[in-house]
Amino acid sequence: MLQKLANVMKHILYDQWAWDHVSVIE
Incomplete structure (x- = not known):
């Protein structure tokens, strides 16, 4: 359970x- 979280x-x-990163590139 914790692993999934x-x-x-x-x-x-x-x-x-x-x-x-997308915002920086655009």
Whole structure:
């Protein structure tokens, strides 16, 4: 259960990082 939650949090952080990069590129 905790492992799944950690994966979800990591996914959210990666998505945020990706969006930040997209904003910089555009």
